[in-house]
Structure formats: C-alpha cells, structure tokens
Amino acid sequence: xxxxxxxxxxxxxxxxxxxxxxxxxxFTEDMDALHLLAYLLTGNHxxxxxxxxxxxxxxxxxxxVFKEWARSWAQRTIVQSAIRMMAxxxxxxxxxRGFADRYAKLQSTLGKHPxxxxxxxxxxxxxxxxxxxxxxxxxxxxxSILLSCSREDVRMARIQAVQRISEIDHGNGESEDDSTIPxxxxxxxxx
Numbered sequence: 001x002x003x004x005x006x007x008x009x010x011x012x013x014x015x016x017x018x019x020x021x022x023x024x025x026x027f028t029e030d031m032d033a034l035h036l037l038a039y040l041l042t043g044n045h046x047x048x049x050x051x052x053x054x055x056x057x058x059x060x061x062x063x064x065v066f067k068e069w070a071r072s073w074a075q076r077t078i079v080q081s082a083i084r085m086m087a088x089x090x091x092x093x094x095x096x097r098g099f100a101d102r103y104a105k106l107q108s109t110l111g112k113h114p115x116x117x118x119x120x121x122x123x124x125x126x127x128x129x130x131x132x133x134x135x136x137x138x139x140x141x142x143x144s145i146l147l148s149c150s151r152e153d154v155r156m157a158r159i160q161a162v163q164r165i166s167e168i169d170h171g172n173g174e175s176e177d178d179s180t181i182p183x184x185x186x187x188x189x190x191x
Contacts, residue, residue, distance in 0.1 A: 018070040023059040026070055027052075034078055036116075040131045041082035043120050054081040079132065083146060088125040090153040118168050122161050129154050130161035 018026075027034060034055070038048035055078035059065075065073045122130060128147060132138040133154065140151045147154070 016066050018065050018067045018073070020060045022067060022070055023056070023074065026074055027056045027059070030071065030074070034074060037075060037131070037136070038078050038082055040116065040119055040135070041079065041128055042086055043124070043127060047082070047085055051078055051081040051085055054078075054085075075136070079136075079146065083128070086124055086128070088128045088147060090125050090147075090149050090157060091123065118165050121168055122164055126157045126161040126164065129157035130165075133158050134162075 035048060035052050038051040038055070039045065042048045042051055055074060058077040058081070059070075059074055119127060119130060125147070129143060132143050132146065133140065138146070140154045143154045144151045
C-alpha cells in the first residue's frame with residue numbers, strides 16, 4: 001500500500017519525473033539544438049560530440065528531474081560537461097594571445113555560418129560567458145558559479161565578447177543593424 005496515495009500502487013508524483021526514455025527522446029528530438037550548444041561552448045566538433053554524449057549519459061543515469069525541467073536539465077548537463085572538458089578560466093592578459101588560431105577558425109567557418117564563426121572566434125572564457133549569459137540567458141551569478149569565477153569576471157568577459165563580436169562584424173562590412181541578426185538567429189535556433 002502506498003502511504004502517499006492509498007488508492008494507488010505507486011506514488012502519484014512518480015509520473016511527474018522524467019525517465020531515461022524521456023531523456024533519450026528529448027536528446028533525439030533536440031539533437032541539433034543541443035549539439036549546437038555543445039559546439040558553441042567547446043568550439044570544436046569532436047569535443048562537442050563528447051560533451052553531447054556525456055550530457056546524454058548523465059541525464060539517463062541520474063534522472064531524478066521533473067518532466068517539465070527535462071530540457072533545461074539536458075542543457076545544463078551539456079554545459080557542465082563542456083566546462084569540465086574545457087576548464088575555461090578568465091584571463092587578465094591582453095586579448096592578442098591566441099588570436100591567430102581564433103582568426104583562422106573565423107575565416108574557415110565565416111562563409112558557411114557567419115554568426116557561429118563570430119562566436120567561435122572568441123577566446124574560450126569569453127565564448128563560454130557569451131553563450132551562457134547572452135544566448136542561454138543565465139544570470140551573472142549562475143555563470144560565476146558554473147565557471148568558478150567572480151561575477152565581475154563574468155561581466156568583463158561579456159563586455160569583451162560583445163566588443164570583439166562588434167569588431168568582427170564591422171570588419172566584415174556589416175552595418176550595426178545587420179550585426180544583431182546573425183546572433184539572434186543562433187539564439188532562436190536554440191529554442
């Protein structure tokens with residue numbers, strides 16, 4: 001006999017939790033959006049795939065989550081996996097370090113997906129902060145907890161990321177009005 005609901009054999013609340021099958025279905029249906037999140041965070045297809053798979057495994061293995069929260073939980077597991085993999089840390093040095101690699105990545109992706117290429121051209125920490133705070137709308141507090149840094153580090157990285165994106169967009173001959181469209185498209189693609 002169930003003490004919570006004497007007329008039922010299992011607690012009523014059990015139906016409210018996402019099952020492993022619910023998470024498998026969610027990852028299958030939202031594969032493109034979840035993989036894009038992983039790719040924008042890691043900046044690398046192989047690491048994005050690893051992050052995606054680890055997120056799926058974490059969801060399936062540890063799924064004590066309400067069904068309504070399953071999508072947010074899936075995104076969160078991918079974010080946490082990418083953070084563990086990449087270990088982004090704030091840099092207080094000039095941005096020129098690593099610029100050649102980021103510029104090459106920008107040029108190789110720019111023709112196909114300019115908005116994605118622009119985000120990938122950011123440094124690791126700035127990219128994580130931009131994706132989490134701007135595209136995923138995490139609070140500064142949540143970002144600082146996830147990235148193990150101060151809220152000031154998050155604010156400064158977001159400012160640097162937006163400035164860098166603006167520089168890249170203006171360097172590619174886009175007007176100020178046009179520069180917001182690609183990033184909005186990436187954000188809307190995720191929803």
